[in-house]
Amino acid sequence: MNVLLPQPYLLFLGETTEPGYAKTAFGLRDWSPQRCLGEFSLPGATVSTGLPFLTPVQARNAGARAMVIGVANAGGFIPQTWIGALLEAMQAGLDLVGGMHARLRDIPVLRDAAMQYGRRLIDVREPPAKIPVASGRRRTGRRLLTVGTDCALGKKYTALALARAFQAHGEAATFRATGQTGILIAGGGIPMDAVVADFAAGAAELLTPDADPTHWDVIEGQGSLLHPAYAGVSLALLHGSQPDVFVVCHEPGRDRVLGHPDFAVPDVLDVIDLTIRLGSRTSPHIRCAGVSLNTAKMDTGAALRLFDRESERLGMPVGDPMRGGKAFERLVKACLA
Amino acid sequence: MNVLLPQPYLLFLGETTEPGYAKTAFGLRDWSPQRCLGEFSLPGATVSTGLPFLTPVQARNAGARAMVIGVANAGGFIPQTWIGALLEAMQAGLDLVGGMHARLRDIPVLRDAAMQYGRRLIDVREPPAKIPVASGRRRTGRRLLTVGTDCALGKKYTALALARAFQAHGEAATFRATGQTGILIAGGGIPMDAVVADFAAGAAELLTPDADPTHWDVIEGQGSLLHPAYAGVSLALLHGSQPDVFVVCHEPGRDRVLGHPDFAVPDVLDVIDLTIRLGSRTSPHIRCAGVSLNTAKMDTGAALRLFDRESERLGMPVGDPMRGGKAFERLVKACLA
Known part of the structure; x- marks a missing residue:
């Protein structure tokens, strides 16, 4: 496939x-x-x-x-x-x-x-031929999707880090790539952005097929449900991948959408709420496990303080997979819980 | 274009x-x-x-x-x-x-x-070459989009009937086609379902360009925001077309999504609420003017009683463009208000 x-x-x-x-x-x-x-x-x-x-x-x-x-x-x-x-x-x-x-x-x-x-x-930007229209049928196996407040802020790296951490916890986990770099890393995948719109949710179903009930597909997210150009891709990926769990990726300090300065980056809470509302259409028990912050531009002390502050505000684990440590470990455990 | x-x-x-x-x-x-x-x-x-x-x-x-x-x-x-x-x-x-x-x-x-x-x-199923990524920039002119609780229940006919009624009211109005039959009727348009996902919102922007401030684009909707296979197309069309006004199309008595019997057809109120929430990202003052019911399978008395009942429940005009009459005229006026 x-x-x-x-x-x-x-x-x-x-x-x-x-x-x-x-x-x-x-x-x-x-x-x-x-x-x-x-x-x-x-x-x-x-x-x-x-x-x-x-x-x-x-x-x-x-x-x-x-x-x-x-x-x-x-x-x-x-x-x-x-x-x-x-x-x-x-x-x-x-x-x-x-x-x-x-x-x-x-x-x-x-x-x-x-x-x-x-x-x-x-x-690798070329999608496979003959992608079916999505069926919406529930599939076996467990699935996690990384979603975002914008493009290009860590959805791929978060998914890769989570898949690796799941494996370290003894779980069977596969990273599922939806963009060209991810596909090269994984050695396979489907470039969601290149699929014809009517078949986009079907492509996400094809990418994450029936699996062993204990197996995790850890799926690279694309765009954002509130992105003025790419929200359709994000929604198709959400509906087709039917995640049990999602993690929201965000970059602190980014307040305008990349390349669309008239648009504010939404709050993480908005993205959580909207993802649950829309995602529950095909995955009725969808839940948010926590937030992955891209803190590459911050020093360690400020990043750790931010993890605590945001974790308290949101009532869920907040960490940065690139920093690892206890904050990220809490996020991993919340995903697997 | x-x-x-x-x-x-x-x-x-x-x-x-x-x-x-x-x-x-x-x-x-x-x-x-x-x-x-x-x-x-x-x-x-x-x-x-x-x-x-x-x-x-x-x-x-x-x-x-x-x-x-x-x-x-x-x-x-x-x-x-x-x-x-x-x-x-x-x-x-x-x-x-x-x-x-x-x-x-x-x-x-x-x-x-x-x-x-x-x-x-x-x-006509072939989209134009070189569709740009959506900019999200607000355009001049007025826009109406027909949205739906499912596929194939009257979004094209409602848009055609509204464009004709707007003209009868002396308004400049253009029907904008997004599917193959609509394109043949209009003599032009873009088949939204055939556009590559990353460019779907851009295609909707291209279809409804800057216009005279009093001109109406009346845009044929596609799918439904709650459709398990096509919601991504519907969201891209909503974001790209930036409607000031939308009309929800529904078929009374259809309770399962066409071709997806595991999925219930959503309530009109759900679709209104979700369309406002998502649509306001690119069209901050988006409003619902009313509901277009496809009552082809009902007798006249039952249809008229249903218009009254639903109009009272929803607090907005409800009619069937194929029946016309006072109910539909109220819907037209609410669109133009």
Whole structure:
């Protein structure tokens, strides 16, 4: 069902000098080290994941199956300067995996080379064919969804951290990816934002099928129910994934919606209330386990004080998965309770 | 911006014997008679719109620009028996317009003929290219959206009837179509259900652009905010269309969601409350003007009594646009108030 990607990977970094453009490579290194054998970059690159530098031939000999484009540039396209390296990888026996807006197979020279060398060009932004309309049928197994007050504030990292913590607690847990970086990390998934609207809830059902009653699907959320552009995606994901439990992700100090400065970021309580009201349509006993705060911009003392204050205000655990510690452990236990 | 269709039309009815399959043709006859010159069907057809029978050549000579496939069959595909008539139409100088799941241009013999005769094959289920992400920016002009307690209970007909009634009251009003039959009737529009999820709210913004401050866009709703499969589409349409006013469409007696018998049809009050709560994110002063009931299965006395009873319970006008009369007129006035 899911896109299953050829692994392990060689991470391609282009000639990148700006770490912010290498988020995909860093995410893979941090969350999926067992899938990453090394990195490959062009002269001029200053960004590194710290993994060993391997040429495509060396990576292939070490067992790599694909080269993943681990960087984005501002336009989301594939610059001419990368083509030689991409061809070299295919010649060495690696498939190419990309998560950019521009599709690998829309570039004729790559398509021709893939044909010649018998390699695959895999665009992880492409949803699977034949997604059914959602049925709304209840499925076996347990499910957790991360939801948010906005985009890009930690829904993927929270889901990854929770899945890992669940496993540390001896629970069977699978991270379910709904965006391109998550799909690369998980080695499979469905890019929710690229599914045709009528089938979006169906895609979420497909992503989180019937499972053992004790198994957890930990599902990467998308957007926000109060986002002026993406709320439809968030609602389809909520309805289709039928979470038993959700965790709200929020960034303290962010008061305007990213890219939509006319819109205030909603309060966490609003998001909790709305998620329960809408989510209970397909998951009648849905509950909020707590809040995941992205406190990367705060010092430790301020973050810990904020966890306490918000936990008291909301009456539930509040922590930051990137800081871990007791606050996050309380959140994990509340999810599993 | 909108797909603008070649008009007027010749309506094609195939060899249809089941009136239920000819909904598109009947909708066009009822709501867009000025765009329909006549009908064309195959031997064996018993269904007729009552419009004059014209061959493609006669229709072209009378000014027709396109032949519209006005019937569906169970599978949503184009049967082999229609091909001769479709080729005849192109040869006569007519473009072909289809709204089925199967696309005209995926049929090689039609594609070849279109090339040969210089004709267009237009699939109205296809959204325009390059839809932007929604901005959430407030636009000028007034907007009304029909929303529903379920699918297929009168949102399109209610919007068409309200647009016509607004015009009768001297208001400038445009019906904005969001589904294939509506698009054929309006001669343009965007098939919301076929837009990629991330761009669905953006599509609704594109469909209802800045307009004269006194102009009404009357927008065809889709699905329901409480539908287990399509709620994401409904929410994107609500956020993107930014309605000042909405009307809830409901079918008395329908108590289970169509095709999803495990789900109860929600109460009208629930839908009103949820639409205001979610819609106010992009349209702060959104209000409900009243309720449109589909009473086709009721006798007149029972329908009129129901309008009174529901109007009292809800504290707002309740009518059926297909029955018209005082009840519907009160609803129209509440919209314009």
